[in-house]
Amino acid sequence: MSEIHTGGCQCGAVRFRLEGAPKDASICHCRMCQKAFGSFFAPLVSVGEATLTWTRGRPRYFPSSNHVLRGFCDNCGTPLCYEAPDGVGLAIGAFDEPQRLPPTVQFGVEAKIDFVDHLHELPERVTEDDLEAAPFLTDIVTFQHPDHDTVDWTPKEALAAEPWRPKEEGV
Ligand SMILES: [Zn+2]
Ligand SMILES: [Zn+2]
Numbered sequence: 001m002s003e004i005h006t007g008g009c010q011c012g013a014v015r016f017r018l019e020g021a022p023k024d025a026s027i028c029h030c031r032m033c034q035k036a037f038g039s040f041f042a043p044l045v046s047v048g049e050a051t052l053t054w055t056r057g058r059p060r061y062f063p064s065s066n067h068v069l070r071g072f073c074d075n076c077g078t079p080l081c082y083e084a085p086d087g088v089g090l091a092i093g094a095f096d097e098p099q100r101l102p103p104t105v106q107f108g109v110e111a112k113i114d115f116v117d118h119l120h121e122l123p124e125r126v127t128e129d130d131l132e133a134a135p136f137l138t139d140i141v142t143f144q145h146p147d148h149d150t151v152d153w154t155p156k157e158a159l160a161a162e163p164w165r166p167k168e169e170g171v
Pocket of ligand 2: 028029030031032033034042108
């Protein structure tokens with residue numbers, strides 16, 4: 001049986017399945033990847049010879065240049081893929097098991113943000129450390145799709161809870 005990977009966006013509107021071994025798991029520091037992911041760098045893995053199937057929904061695309069499309073969920077905004085003439089890359093963090101795709105190379109290092117080399121030196125905290133400062137975390141109800149395929153994704157508990165909204169100005 002060939003290797004299977006699944007994943008999708010945060011809200012679950014878009015899900016994908018990869019059959020076969022993807023290749024060249026990487027992080028890209030280029031400025032376009034920073035913007036597309038809203039992050040310090042983009043973690044991407046190439047589909048390569050594996051077979052990619054969008055099993056629920058489809059990404060929406062923004063052409064970041066004349067050669068590249070950036071795919072994302074148009075419901076929740078999760079970055080999902082990078083499509084170019086040389087192939088398709090999928091966002092590693094969107095996989096159900098990103099730990100199975102450790103990056104092996106860094107691209108675009110000319111644009112690397114200096115402090116990225118020191119992230120591992122930062123003080124570390126677990127979520128429980130912050131409960132006093134953020135007591136709302138104790139009764140949090142996640143609206144995030146679980147890290148596995150679902151037949152019929154209806155976030156029942158999520159629908160029962162009232163989503164938090166920022167206070168409107170002047171109210
Ligand atoms: Zn989504
Ligand atoms: Zn890049």
